[in-house]
Amino acid sequence: MxxxxxxxxxxxxxxxxxxxxxxxxxxxxxxxxxxxxxxxxxxxxxxxxxxxxxxxxxxxxxxxxxxxxxxxxxxxxxxxxxxxxxxxxxxxxxxxxxxxxxxxxxxxxxxxxxxxxxxxxxxxxxxxxxxxxxxxxxxxxxxxxxxxxxxxxxxxxxxxxxxxxxxxxxxxxxxxxxxxxxxxxxxxxxxxxxxxxxxxxxxxxxxxxxxERRKDESGIVPLVVTSRVIRNMPDLGVMIDAPAMLTGDGRSVAATEKTRLSLTPSYLRALISLSRNDWYDQLAYVQKRVSGLNAECGIEIELLYDEPSQLEAFAAYIGSEAMKVRRIIPFCNGAMISAESSLLELKAALSSRQYPSLNRIAIGGGTRAYYAEHNRAEMPLQWMDFTVYSINPQVHAFDDRSLMETLHAQPVTVKDAIKKCGKDLYLGPVTLLPRINPNATDGGSELAIHQQMDERQHTSFGAAWTIGSIASLCQEDLSLLKGICYYNLSGEIGLEDHPDTDLFKAMQTLMLYPNAEVVEVKGVSQRVAALGIKPNETTTLVFAANLTNERVNMEIRTANNDRNPVATTLEPYQFLTFYFQPS
Structure with missing residues (x-):
């Protein structure tokens, strides 16, 4: 105790x-x-x-x-x-x-x-x-x-x-x-x-x-990297705060020029409110950033609106500009849960415009908030192509250990959502602090950027937590999890403005291998998270992260080599990468 x-x-x-x-x-x-x-x-x-x-x-x-x-x-x-x-x-x-x-x-x-x-x-x-x-x-x-x-x-x-x-x-x-x-x-x-x-x-x-006591007495965590493929990597995306960049609340665009091309997310997720007069400019900024990242990067839009006429103008714009929009999740302003009317109104607006690209856009539903809201709602599943909800570990507890413990519950929510909805799932945003307070009684649910900033994000803790999150979500029975959106692209809670952090380096490496095969790693524990992927047919790359504030002794080997494990010590919240090739 x-x-x-x-x-x-x-x-x-x-x-x-x-x-x-x-x-x-x-x-x-x-x-x-x-x-x-x-x-x-x-x-x-x-x-x-x-x-x-x-x-x-x-x-x-x-x-x-x-x-x-x-x-x-x-x-x-x-x-x-x-x-x-x-x-x-x-x-x-x-x-x-x-x-x-x-x-x-x-x-x-x-x-x-x-x-x-x-x-x-x-x-x-x-x-x-x-x-x-x-x-x-x-x-x-x-x-x-x-x-x-x-x-x-x-x-x-x-x-x-x-x-x-x-x-x-x-x-x-x-x-x-x-x-x-x-x-x-x-x-x-x-x-x-x-x-x-x-x-x-x-x-x-x-x-x-x-x-049970003897199991932990040695203090050594033994990891065994197998060749068994359990799934493919989900798409990794990041949020983009277009309003902040347009109003100057975000970091200088010029300051990030050197790091822009070094991140290759599969998609950017943008929050667009059609009640703002500058939503055209926001979309133009998002399209510009997507074009500057990589050819395969697409756009996911969390769309807020007041009336159907706004959706018609929105559809006309993204169609005429041939925006690389893959998915849209519409919400009436002030709503936390998808309404059937919102999905139908957006579908009608898109179909009314004669742009082939609009026919390929998936329309999803879910919640802007947590799985609690998703779990309690009656979703309009028949009109949803996919579902969404967000994750942050600090709704109830705020200490390091409690945050790490949430990693074991993340896949439980995904499994529950898949079983109850039967839809593809695009998770996110996944952040260390909430971006909204769905339970606010004073009417103010949106949180300012500085309220969303946890200093631990840019430390080794943030990298270990994120690797632990991705590893926990890349399970064999979570195949309907298609994408995960983490943090922001730019600004205080962004990745590219902090290129020297462990978190940036980890995400940069993982994003290099979209859809890579994920292999089973045995021996993971409460103390160490491990994610094994195959960048190519002959190489296995393993991320091992210490989830504790104490040193952890670890041995790692492949399943066909039980005589020569690599012995190492992980410092508190440290992560290391290991490359294995056939001998």
Missing amino acids: EFQGGGIRTISYDGVEIVRGIYAAVRDPNWGTVEPAISDIAMKEFDDMVRLSFLCEHKQGDIQFAWQGNIQLSPHGLQFEFDGTAKSTFLKNRIGFCVLHPMELAGLPLEVETTNQTLQGRFPLAISPHQPYKNIEKLTYAPKPYLQVDMRFEGDLFEMEDQRNWTDASFKTYCTPLEWPFPVEMKAGDSIYQSITVQVNHLKQTDHITG
Whole structure:
């Protein structure tokens, strides 16, 4: 168990993770998280018990809230108490405990005691669009056949949601039901008390735990590069922020002249709003950039409009200019989910123009937001050629390790979307921070570029996370995933303005081999991600990325060479490339 940020995480018993984390959140009226300042940490040890106390103070704008945390640990359980008081009057959406259960529990039996009944169920296997359990007072489950976990909640009503909807690698049981009104006013002096008690019972002794411990004791990650082709690389695209470049908010165009031709994305994704007077200029800029990148680069447009007449003007323009548009995803302004009317209106506008190029454009639907919105919506599938949704790892958590954990949930969302929609999927944009807030209650969903910038993107962390993302998404059973759009081409969150970063170098290399065969690499773990591709018939190129903040010892070899592995050490968040050819 670890104490972090006023919460505890990785709660294990005999080497088995029973709880991913327990923490308390203060959420503002737009569901933003108000981070705490932590002080007065004190720990006392007894013969069979450890007590930890601390103070958390949350201050942001008119929000001032403080709470005393008390954690009591015993050999077979723990109790976590939250005792807080509002120091000012403010609006809040939620204040109190959240418990994270590892997503690896998916499908396992779960007993739920509610306020009026006991339910026998399971942790959801398919991603649950809505709360699978409400009015929770107690949970009982067995992460392993020989362990039983009892978890009791006091001080509020709790319910569970499937956080895989946002690529968090967990299920979350949280306080204050979402069906209750929010935001709610907290008056100065109002208090909140909650507690969570966890008890672990060891049902029987087995050798399984010992075996699991030995597996990790060597510390060496062994990678084996096979010759088995599991799929082809999906198209790799990048966003292009045409408005920023036109208004001068982006980086200087001249400053990027040297790096323009060194990136070869398969497509650029542009956000075009037909409500702007300069949308013609934006499209002209996008076409110019596409022409300057590579001959095979196409355009994907996320299109916002108010009325059908705007779509007719848009169709006339892209047809007359013979723009290299491959795909369009239309949305009414302000909408987060595709409407059947939008798809039909765009199809009508394109078909009304006598330009052969318009007949080849695919029309897709989905969401501008996360898989949660996609999963909860009734999509107009009969009119969709493909589907889309975006990914960012910081909807709920913001530390390095939590971001890396989301990599394991990304392919779960893709598999779920493919199963439910049966459509080709073009994922993106995939970024470290959100570009919109679909849950904003103040009416402002679009975020400024500086709000989308995470400094980690341009460090080794950003490169490792991105390689891990691509590797996790290049799975054999995700063949309908046809394209992934990462980050921006230019500007603060762009690639080409940072040519000396590990992220740029990794993306530059991967983009050189569109549609390359992806080969199976065995031995990948929570610590190391690996992606193997074949640039040509005789060469295999492997990217290996350390997903941790510690050194990792690694051995890598081909399947037909078990005597001479390459031994190396990956520094924190470092990635290395390896080339293998037949001997």
